[in-house]
Amino acid sequence: xxxxxxxxxxxxxxxxxxxxxxxxxxxxxxxxxxxxxxxxxxxxxxxxxxxxxxxxxxxxxxxxxxxxxxxxxxxxxxxxxxxxxxxxxxxxxxxxxxxxxxxxxxxxxxxxxxxxxxxxxxxxxxxxxxxxxxxxxxxxxxxxxxxxxxxxxxxxxxxxxxxxxxxxxxxxxxxxxxxxxxxxxxxxxxxxxxxxxxxxxxxxxxxxxxxxxxxxxxxxxxxxxxxxxxxxxxxxxxxxxxxxxxxxxxxxxxxxxxxxxxxxxxxxxxxxxxxxxxxxxxx
Numbered sequence: 001x002x003x004x005x006x007x008x009x010x011x012x013x014x015x016x017x018x019x020x021x022x023x024x025x026x027x028x029x030x031x032x033x034x035x036x037x038x039x040x041x042x043x044x045x046x047x048x049x050x051x052x053x054x055x056x057x058x059x060x061x062x063x064x065x066x067x068x069x070x071x072x073x074x075x076x077x078x079x080x081x082x083x084x085x086x087x088x089x090x091x092x093x094x095x096x097x098x099x100x101x102x103x104x105x106x107x108x109x110x111x112x113x114x115x116x117x118x119x120x121x122x123x124x125x126x127x128x129x130x131x132x133x134x135x136x137x138x139x140x141x142x143x144x145x146x147x148x149x150x151x152x153x154x155x156x157x158x159x160x161x162x163x164x165x166x167x168x169x170x171x172x173x174x175x176x177x178x179x180x181x182x183x184x185x186x187x188x189x190x191x192x193x194x195x196x197x198x199x200x201x202x203x204x205x206x207x208x209x210x211x212x213x214x215x216x217x218x219x220x221x222x223x224x225x226x227x228x229x230x231x232x233x234x235x236x237x238x239x240x241x242x243x244x245x246x247x248x249x250x251x252x253x254x255x256x257x258x259x260x261x262x263x264x265x266x267x268x269x270x271x272x273x274x275x276x277x278x279x280x281x282x283x
Contacts, residue, residue: 036120039113044121047102052124054204062102065206072125073203073237076220078136080242081234086133090118093220100217137233137242140249142224144257149277152257152270159258161185162251169255170194172210172239176262203237210239213262224269227256 041050047066049056054068067074076093077085094114097105106114122128144155163169164177165185175182175194182190197210211218221227232252234242243252260270 036113036116036118039109039117040120043106043109044117052121058102064101064208065204066102068204069121069124070126071203071237072128072131075236075238076230077236078139078229078233079134080137080244081236081238081240083236084128084131084133085122085236086136087115087118087122090121091115094118096220096222098219099221100219137229137244139229139232140253142228142253143250144253146273147277149274149281152274152277155254155257156261156270158251159254159256159261162247162255163258166251167243167247167255171198172200173197174212174214176214200239202239208238213259214264218263218267224256224260227260228252231255231259 040048045056047056047058047062048054048069049059049066052069054066056066059066072084073082074085074090074093076098077083077089079085079089091114093103094117095105095107097103106117109117125131145151160176164175164182169175170182170190174197175190177185177194179190179192179194182194197212199207199209202208218227218230221230230240231247232242232244234240243255247255257270260268262268263271265271265275
């Protein structure tokens with residue numbers, strides 16, 4: 001006796017299809033793209049959590065931890081540290097990702113979906129619509145010619161003094177001078193363990209190490225302009241302040257050149273440029 005196959009009546013929706021039609025992870029709401037909530041649930045909630053609190057199912061296994069969006073504070077912005085970000089700031093992070101972390105770039109998503117996801121992320125802070133972002137810190141064009149080895153080396157030398165004397169970056173980051181030389185430059189004492197970064201708590205109660213520029217991957221930095229932005233605007237939720245106003249545009253750019261010169265050659269625009277200029281001079 002052949003076994004019959006039970007079939008649902010033709011008029012009844014198939015359960016899997018019916019569920020799929022209402023599943024925010026699989027449905028597409030319009031031909032123009034998905035809403036921010038749908039994009040977020042599909043691509044972001046696994047790390048950042050459905051509620052945007054940084055407690056997605058993957059979060060316990062990640063270091064650094066996914067951002068908690070409910071605080072309304074973001075690290076990598078063009079606005080002064082601690083000020084609400086611009087939507088363009090978050091769009092840049094979503095598009096480019098963050099080096100050395102589990103945050104990939106989402107450039108393959110349509111621009112409209114990325115923008116919608118950013119708006120959804122910002123809305124996790126319940127007072128977002130009541131806050132007004134400060135204007136972005138002014139961006140001054142790089143005054144140093146990348147076609148002149150002498151100009152680049154002079155900028156590095158100026159930046160070295162700004163780093164160690166005026167900005168005292170070694171109070172968090174490592175210092176890159178022998179202690180006796182630094183104390184002579186300062187005219188006073190420096191910390192004895194200057195070759196090490198000092199652990200610092202951030203807003204999210206994580207203890208972080210300020211980067212050692214000789215070895216660390218800089219999360220939001222791809223080139224000199226990104227370094228200039230990070231130094232000028234600061235890094236929200238951390239001990240890295242906004243240096244705009246405390247340092248001149250020339251000092252900020254010199255500091256960016258010096259820090260970039262410390263980085264490993266594959267990542268350093270300055271070092272790659274100096275090598276190329278030296279090779280050109282040798283021909």
